[in-house]
Amino acid sequence: MTYSVEIKQLDLAFGSVKVLQGLDLNINEGEFLVLLGSSGCGKSTLLNCIAGLLEITDGQIYIKGENVTWAEPSERGIGMVFQSYALYPQMTVKGNLSFGLKNAKVPKDEIEKRVARAAEILQIGPLLDRKPGALSGGQRQRVAIGRALVRDVDVFLFDEPLSNLDAKLRVDLRVELKRLHNQLENTMIYVTHDQIEAMTLADRIAIMKGGQIMQLASPDEIYNRPRNLYVADFIGSPSMNFIEGHLEGGNFKVDDMVLPMDGYEFVAPQTADRPATIGIRPEHVVTGELVRNTPLKFSVDIDLVEPMGSDTLVYAQLGRHPFRIRMDGQARVNVGETIEIGVDPSRASLFDKATEDRL
Amino acid sequence: MVDATVNAQSGPRGPKPKRVMSSTNIIIYGTLFVVCLYYLLPLYVMIVTSLKGMPEIRLGNIFGPPVEVTFEPWVKAWSEACTGINCEGLSRGFWNSVWILVPSVIISIAIASVNGYALANWRFKGSEVFFTILIFGAFIPYQVMIYPIVIILRESGEGITWFLRLFNEDASAFRLMGSLSGLVIVHTIFGMPILTLLFRNYFTSVPEELFKAARVDGAGFWGIYFRIMLPMSLPIFVVAMILQVTGIWNDFLFGVIYTKPETYPMTVQLNNIVNSVQGVKEYNVNMAATLLTGLVPLIIYFASGKLFVRGIAAGAVKG
Numbered sequence: 001m002t003y004s005v006e007i008k009q010l011d012l013a014f015g016s017v018k019v020l021q022g023l024d025l026n027i028n029e030g031e032f033l034v035l036l037g038s039s040g041c042g043k044s045t046l047l048n049c050i051a052g053l054l055e056i057t058d059g060q061i062y063i064k065g066e067n068v069t070w071a072e073p074s075e076r077g078i079g080m081v082f083q084s085y086a087l088y089p090q091m092t093v094k095g096n097l098s099f100g101l102k103n104a105k106v107p108k109d110e111i112e113k114r115v116a117r118a119a120e121i122l123q124i125g126p127l128l129d130r131k132p133g134a135l136s137g138g139q140r141q142r143v144a145i146g147r148a149l150v151r152d153v154d155v156f157l158f159d160e161p162l163s164n165l166d167a168k169l170r171v172d173l174r175v176e177l178k179r180l181h182n183q184l185e186n187t188m189i190y191v192t193h194d195q196i197e198a199m200t201l202a203d204r205i206a207i208m209k210g211g212q213i214m215q216l217a218s219p220d221e222i223y224n225r226p227r228n229l230y231v232a233d234f235i236g237s238p239s240m241n242f243i244e245g246h247l248e249g250g251n252f253k254v255d256d257m258v259l260p261m262d263g264y265e266f267v268a269p270q271t272a273d274r275p276a277t278i279g280i281r282p283e284h285v286v287t288g289e290l291v292r293n294t295p296l297k298f299s300v301d302i303d304l305v306e307p308m309g310s311d312t313l314v315y316a317q318l319g320r321h322p323f324r325i326r327m328d329g330q331a332r333v334n335v336g337e338t339i340e341i342g343v344d345p346s347r348a349s350l351f352d353k354a355t356e357d358r359l
Numbered sequence: 360m361v362d363a364t365v366n367a368q369s370g371p372r373g374p375k376p377k378r379v380m381s382s383t384n385i386i387i388y389g390t391l392f393v394v395c396l397y398y399l400l401p402l403y404v405m406i407v408t409s410l411k412g413m414p415e416i417r418l419g420n421i422f423g424p425p426v427e428v429t430f431e432p433w434v435k436a437w438s439e440a441c442t443g444i445n446c447e448g449l450s451r452g453f454w455n456s457v458w459i460l461v462p463s464v465i466i467s468i469a470i471a472s473v474n475g476y477a478l479a480n481w482r483f484k485g486s487e488v489f490f491t492i493l494i495f496g497a498f499i500p501y502q503v504m505i506y507p508i509v510i511i512l513r514e515s516g517e518g519i520t521w522f523l524r525l526f527n528e529d530a531s532a533f534r535l536m537g538s539l540s541g542l543v544i545v546h547t548i549f550g551m552p553i554l555t556l557l558f559r560n561y562f563t564s565v566p567e568e569l570f571k572a573a574r575v576d577g578a579g580f581w582g583i584y585f586r587i588m589l590p591m592s593l594p595i596f597v598v599a600m601i602l603q604v605t606g607i608w609n610d611f612l613f614g615v616i617y618t619k620p621e622t623y624p625m626t627v628q629l630n631n632i633v634n635s636v637q638g639v640k641e642y643n644v645n646m647a648a649t650l651l652t653g654l655v656p657l658i659i660y661f662a663s664g665k666l667f668v669r670g671i672a673a674g675a676v677k678g
Contacts, residue, residue, distance in 0.1 A: 048571075051571075051575060052574075053571050053574060053575070072574075072577075073571075073574045073575045073577075074574070074575060074576065074577030074578075075577075078575065079575065080571070080572065080575045082568040082571065082572060083568070084566055084568050086566065086568035086569045086571065086572035087572075088569065088572075088573070088587055089591060090590040090591060099573075099576050099578070099586075100575070100576030100577055103576055103577035103578050103582060104577050144572075147572070147576070151576075159568075
């Protein structure tokens with residue numbers, strides 16, 4: 001089977017600075033792939049390479065099985081949506097939508113038809129004769145999506161399209177984007193630094209760091225089985241609790257505590273003893289009555305309580321390690337109190353202390 | 360009455376507005392007034408003198424308004440004043456200047472805007488070096504280049520003649536040195552560094568994503584230039600136009616060196632009228648001639664003042 005987008009051994013260097021190195025990535029037909037990472041990790045750079053806006057140093061890019069490594073952006077069958085919308089300010093919405101089609105010498109009645117269809121899908125019909133300056137942020141972003149839509153492209157590229165919108169609008173457009181993807185069934189590649197956007201939209205997430213892909217997997221896999229310490233720390237808010245200790249004979253030892261790791265799925269069936277780090281998500285900690293049923297029990301001292309309505313975030317001390325716990329919004333706990341918590345080892349993650357890879 | 364009490368209770372908020380005649384205002388406007396006077400007085404003297412007859416000028420009170428207003432000096436300056444053997448006034452110089460100005464402004468702005476656009480958006484290998492060299496040109500005093508340019512114009516004129524004679528044995532000699540087209544080339548070249556800098560800075564301030572979007576939409580180098588960049592950059596074009604119009608119109612040095620008496624621009628002719636040492640000094644004609652020469656840049660400034668400020672703010676500040 002051919003992939004929708006196939007990247008082979010991509011290298012990109014600006015002078016002596018290597019931004020992307022030996023990057024391989026295959027994206028399936030109709031897949032929604034999110035490139036996620038903190039700023040400077042190369043995710044937008046990678047997107048620009050796929051779009052053809054950056055000339056790559058080495059490697060190959062295929063779109064729909066065709067080698068487009070040296071093709072012009074307009075010849076690649078891609079449409080792109082930018083963070084700043086990048087609408088042409090002197091043209092009307094209609095002019096913006098039809099600009100690409102006019103460049104491609106599409107006949108006039110066909111342009112009309114496609115603009116009308118895009119306007120209907122994105123509900124921007126009444127705005128067609130307005131200039132971008134007279135539109136709200138959300139409307140502008142819709143027009144920007146429409147500009148990609150009218151060109152009937154195979155692959156949509158999104159470069160942090162929701163980052164300039166206010167919080168409420170961002171959630172609305174996120175839902176709309178997902179609906180749009182279900183409706184169009186195009187391949188979409190989406191760059192963001194927002195992990196909620198990544199988790200909610202993606203079929204697969206590629207977490208990037210320093211120009212390399214740390215993990216490429218489904219949101220569920222990334223959340224539950226992060227491949228290394230970086231991914232584990234990056235995904236989840238509040239982030240995972242890490243405690244350094246030793247893995248000895250299937251037990252995790254820290255200070256004078258021994259945690260039997262029964263039920264934990266090791267990557268390799270026989271894992272030798274070594275210094276290791278255990279990662280426990282704040283939301284996987286159980287409290288109250290439920291503690292009785294969990295294999296691992298601790299008592300922690302509460303330092304700080306942050307009620308957030310839906311949840312209560314508790315900062316506590318486990319021995320001498322700081323430990324975050326996410327409790328129910330109704331939980332009534334006080335600073336200075338000592339409470340019992342329980343942890344299920346099968347939901348924890350173990351990492352090699354030296355290589356930081358999952359054990 | 361109820362309303363009145365409510366108003367009295369709530370009253371105006373915020374600090375009390377300052378009086379118009381506060382001491383700060385008096386100092387500021389006083390200074391401005393004096394400065395205005397300082398700059399406008401010579402202009403006033405020029406206008407008044409140009410409207411007087413010679414007998415009245417000889418009376419010597421230069422600030423007095425004309426007793427008898429006459430436009431004869433203006434007519435004389437325009438069409439009768441003598442420079443050397445020709446007595447056509449400034450009119451010929453005016454048309455020479457127009458023929459120099461229009462192509463120089465259009466060509467230099469056209470080239471410089473494309474230069475600036477290419478340097479801002481289509482970075483190529485060595486584009487920074489190219490830009491640095493170009494800007495370096497802005498800092499070399501152009502007096503240094505006068506003689507080399509004389510040679511370049513002469514030789515390239517001969518080169519073109521040789522080329523033309525390849526096709527037509529009888530082609531007349533083509534001259535760049537001493538012709539209007541030669542001067543147009545000189546003005547175009549000397550406008551290049553500063554105009555390119557101006558346009559590059561302006562186009563750099565246009566969001567890069569807009570340029571990327573246009574590329575994804577399939578627009579090429581010229582497509583983006585004409586359909587995206589040009590419509591967005593009217594202010595900077597006005598700035599460039601003003602710079603070039605005033606610079607070229609007021610130019611004296613290149614005009615006197617690279618042309619000959621029949622093709623002297625207005626400034627050179629003005630000089631020749633004002634500085635002629637023979638006969639009576641006709642102050643009224645001189646003043647009228649000077650005002651006539653200064654009129655073109657003045658009109659350009661007044662016509663495009665607002666756009667000029669906008670363009671300067673948009674293009675020139677950002678490095």
